Amino acid sequence: MKTTNPVLSRLGQAAERERAAGSAGYGQPYPSAAGGYPAAPPAVQPMTIDDVVVKTVILLGIVGVSAAAAWNLVPDALLGAAWIGAAIVGLVLGLIISFSRVANPALVIAYAVVEGAFVGLVSKTFESFYDGIVLQAVVATFGVFFLMAVLYRARVIRATPKFARGLIAVMAGLFAVMLVNFVLSLFGFNTGLRDGGALGIGFSLICIVVASLSFILSFNEVEEGVRLGLPQRYSWTAAFGILVSLIWLYLEVLRLISYFQGDD
Template identity: 70%
Template sequence: MKTSNPVLARLGQAAERERAAGYAQPGPYGQPGYPPQQYQPYPQQQQPYPPGYGYPTAAPATTSMTLDDVVVKTVMMLAILGAAAAATWTLVPDQLLGLAWGGGALVGLVLGMIISFSRMANPALVVVYAVVEGVFVGAVSKAFDHLYEGIVLQAVVATFGVFFLMAMLYKARVIRATPKFIKIMIAVIGGLFAVMMINLVFSLFGVNTHLRDGSPLAIGFSLVCIVAASLSFVLNFHEIEEGVRMGLPQRYAWTAAFGIVVGLVWLYLEVLRLLSYFQGDD
C-alpha cells in the first residue's frame, strides 16, 4: 500500500505489523508455527486438528476504520471540548482567565505534539487533549466576549460554515489533495507555526512584531492563517479517505478526529482574532 502522505505511510506500516503479528504463532511445545496459507492438510484428512495441537490458528481479526467511525469520534471530541469550554466559561473567575488561557495553550501544545508524532493511536490521550483544548478555548472565548459581546457566536458560525464548505468542495473534487498540494500545505503550515512561535517569544520580551495588533499586517497575517487552516481540512479528508482504503485499525479514527479538531480550533481562533480587529472600541 503506497501513499504520498508520510503520516499515512507510517500508520499503514504500523497497521501491517499489527496484522502480521498473529501469523507466526508457536505451537504448544515451542515448535514454530507457519503462515496459514502455507499449511495444506493431507487429502485424506476430513477434520482439521483441534486448536493448539501444533498447527497455527487464524490471526485475530482487526476491525478496520470506517468513515462513520471518524464522524462519531469527531463529534465525541467536539462534545468533550465544548463541555470543558462551557465549564471554564462558567466556573473560572475573570482574574484566573489568563492562567487558564496560558496553561491550556501550553499543555495543549505539548499534548498535540506528542499525538502528532506518536506511532500509535492513543484514544485516552486524544480525549485528554480535547479537555485541555476546551479549557483553553473557553478561557479565550470568555475574554473576547467581555471585550466584544457576540463575537464568539459569530466566530463559531463562521468556523463551521467554512468547515462544511471545504467538505463539500472536497467531496465534489473541486479541491484535490495531490502530492504537490500536500507538500505545499505541509511547508506552509510548518512555516506559519514557526512564525507564530517566534512572535510569541518576541512578545514575551515586549517586542511588537505587529502580527497581532490589528494593523494591516496583522489583518493580512490572520487572513493567510485562515486560508491555511481552511485548506488543512483537505489534508484531513484525504488522510481519512486513504486510511479507510488502507484498512487502518478502527482506533486510528481517533487520530483522524484529532486532526479535524486541531484544524477547527485553529480556524476558530484566527476567525475570532480577525473579527476583533473590526470591532469598534467601547
C-alpha cells in the first residue's frame, strides 16, 4: 500500500504489523471469560468514514457544551485572562496530538473541551459588541465546510502532493506570522494585521481561504486512512484534524464579519 503522506504510510505499516501479529497468534490458546473454550485473538478493527463522522459530531458536541459553559460561567472581568489561558493550553494539546504517532482519544477530547471554552469566551466577547455576529459566523463556517466537502467529492479540488506541500507551507507561515503578531501585541506593538483596515481584512481573507482549503487535506487523510486500513482508534485523530480547521475557520470568519459591523 502506497500513499503520498509519509505519516499515514507509517501508520498504515503499523496497522499491518498489528493485523499480522493477530493472525500469527490465531489458534493459540487465549483465555475466555467463561473459562470454556479458548477465545479467538482480538482483531484489529479498521476505521471507516462513518467512524470519523461519528467522532467529529461527538467532538463538535463537546465543543458546543464547553463553549456554552464558559460563556455562562466565566465572569466578564476574567474573560481576557481566561481565553488567553485556554488558547495556550489548547495550542499545547494540539501540538502534542499533531506530533504524536499514537492516537490518544483522551487527549483529543481534552482538546475539544479546552478549545470549546476558548471559542465560547471569544464568541461572548464579539457578541457583546456585535449583536448576532456569532450566529452569522456559525452559519458561514458550516456553509464553507459543506461547500468544500462537495468540491472534494466532485474532485474539483484534489489533494495532490504538490497541493499538500504548498498548503502546509502556507499554513506554517501564517501560524508563524500570527504567533509573532500575538507576542508583539502583548508588548503594545500594533502591526495592523488584526485591525479593520485593508491589511487586516486582506489577512483575514487569506486565512479564510487557507482554512477552507485545509478541509481538502483532512478529507484526503480520511480516505487514505480508510484505504490503508488504519485501526479504528485513528478515527479520533482524523476527526481532530477536521475540528481544528473548523475552529480556525470560525474564528477568522467571526473576525472578518466584525470588520464590516464597526470598529474592532
